[in-house]
Amino acid sequence: MQERASDTRFKRWILLDANRWSIVGLLTIGLFAMLLALTAASPAPVTILQTESSVNFVFSSLVTGVITAVTLILGINQLVIAQELGPLGKQRNRMKGAMDFRQDVEDAAGLTVSPTEPATFFRALVEASQKQAETVRSTLDDDTAGDACEEIEKYLDDITDNASEVSNQLKGTEFGTFQVLNAALDYDYSRKIHTGRRIQNEYRSVLSEEVLNEFGDLLEILKFLGPAREHFKTFYFQWELINLSHAILYTAVPALIASFTMILFFDPGFIPGMIFGMNTAVLVVCVSVTIGTVPFIVLLAYILRIATVAKRTLAVGPFTLRKTGGSEDIHWEE
Template sequence: MADSDSADEAREVTGADLVAESADSLRERAGENRVKLWLFIEADRRLVAAAAALFVFGSLATIGALVSNPIALLRSGDPVETTFQALLGAIITGVTLVVTLNQLVLSQEFGTIDQQRDRFDATMSVRESVGDHVDPEIAPSDPSRFVRSIVSAAADDADAARAATHAGTPADASAAVAALADGIRSNADVVTEQLDGASFGTFDVLSAALDFNYSAKIYEARRIRARYADDLPDSAVDALDELLATLELFAPAREHVKTLLIQWELIDLSRYVLLSAVPALIVTLYMLLFHAPGTPADPVFGVPLAVFVVSAAVTVALVPFLVLLAYILRIASVTKRTLAIGPFTIRDTADTNE
């Protein structure tokens, strides 16, 4: 009897070990601190640009305050004129770059009527495929609810696979299915809670979708099915097949949401850069045409007011670049985290190919 219990325990441990340990949330998978991830991905891009502008102004004003006799330096040679001439060229170049980015977004919307029909038919075909696996059968039109319906369906399929195992199922097979179901259910509950009330146009929808680690779950489900297909009841195998089909639908759904959001972000980027370019050009031209270097020289907190004027003007001239930096930082970071689609892991992790 003791030998039998030991054997069962050994089988349970082995079965649990078959389920690859993998963090679910993006922050855990990225292995980076919360502040860095918030700055790169989650923070409002306008807030990031504003914080960068304050940092630039504060840095320039501090350096000017520490320099001995800054008025003399501003009046010697033409440092202000040279600086703003370079900034004027940079602003015009930046606006040209934004126009190019805008054309990239618009090019996705152009096409002949037959191309638009093919695009529509492909979209409807995918939605019908999703409808075959979610409840209700008609997939929601809202991106947040659309993603949430797939995540919830995956959790239900995992629960069905666990419920389909019975007393006659080997302990290691039951343990592997149960561990998979627990992992999917806990991850799905967190993601659906994040998606509740999230509206498209903000980063909330994609942020929640990135926290559903579908690729690891596809790999785990395929491995369990391959190893225990002969030990599991047919109903459990069918439930695993349904789970895999649902998880495989999540991949293109998340990529579609990501593509839409990136296009949305590029449009916002174009608008904010163009809007900020107008005051930047005005301030730059004023500093070139009308501003006398070193004036006003009246001190504020012991620092010549001219230092603050020049620092503020440089900051305003740099705002279009700072806006571009803030948006491209998030787009590049999200793209890096979602390069692979499907059960591929392109980061340091333990080898689970056992």
């Protein structure tokens, strides 16, 4: 995925790879440092703190914002839960669809019973595509046209190398962590389907019936990867939104306590002196503002990854929704 995207490694680490609480910690420290820097650069904060009304206004706004954020997250949480509710007929159809999909995967991939763990299930599909690619390779004969054989070999190498890498990433991962979906994003099944269909149609006349049949089986396996990834992505989004709800609720309590304390009890005259060369009252305000904004930082950290994943997986199937550096060629029938 790093090779296909134009993002830097640091940007990808911020958006996807990093633990969300690490991002929360970095943003919180950054906000606090920025407040201290602004305070040190200008004497205005000390003057403003001489009037309690300005402090009350700031923290009253924070209280309103925190309560609004909690209400919003609880609403999102209810929507997630509502998707799991429904009459018996709907639940039965969901069960039937899941079992039918599993049966189709088992038939195509040669599995006796498909795994129940999402990471193992997706790894089984990836490894099935790798095995089928090797089967296609074994059916190629010396009579295959040079250009066709060279392109097919390159295509099969791409599948086996990518499948091996993704399979290694999935080993030992557990659902509920981003590693499962991250590995699934690294397997570019849509491009493989498109390239495979083009090769199949372009060289149909020079390939044997056995090769074409095995090639068709390979494409069938690749087609299962799209629905499987989208299904696990849906689960992951629901899981993350529930985790976000918990995190917002946990951080909202200290944020409200800090804000109410500053509104009800803060008096610059009762906090004299200096700490590390900085007015103590200003330092207390900076700490309280930082604590009061933690729920918003948590929301930002989680939504960054959810929105990034959603943007990169908008299309199901062979569609490229990113910059490719040029227009794609159109292949007409001769």
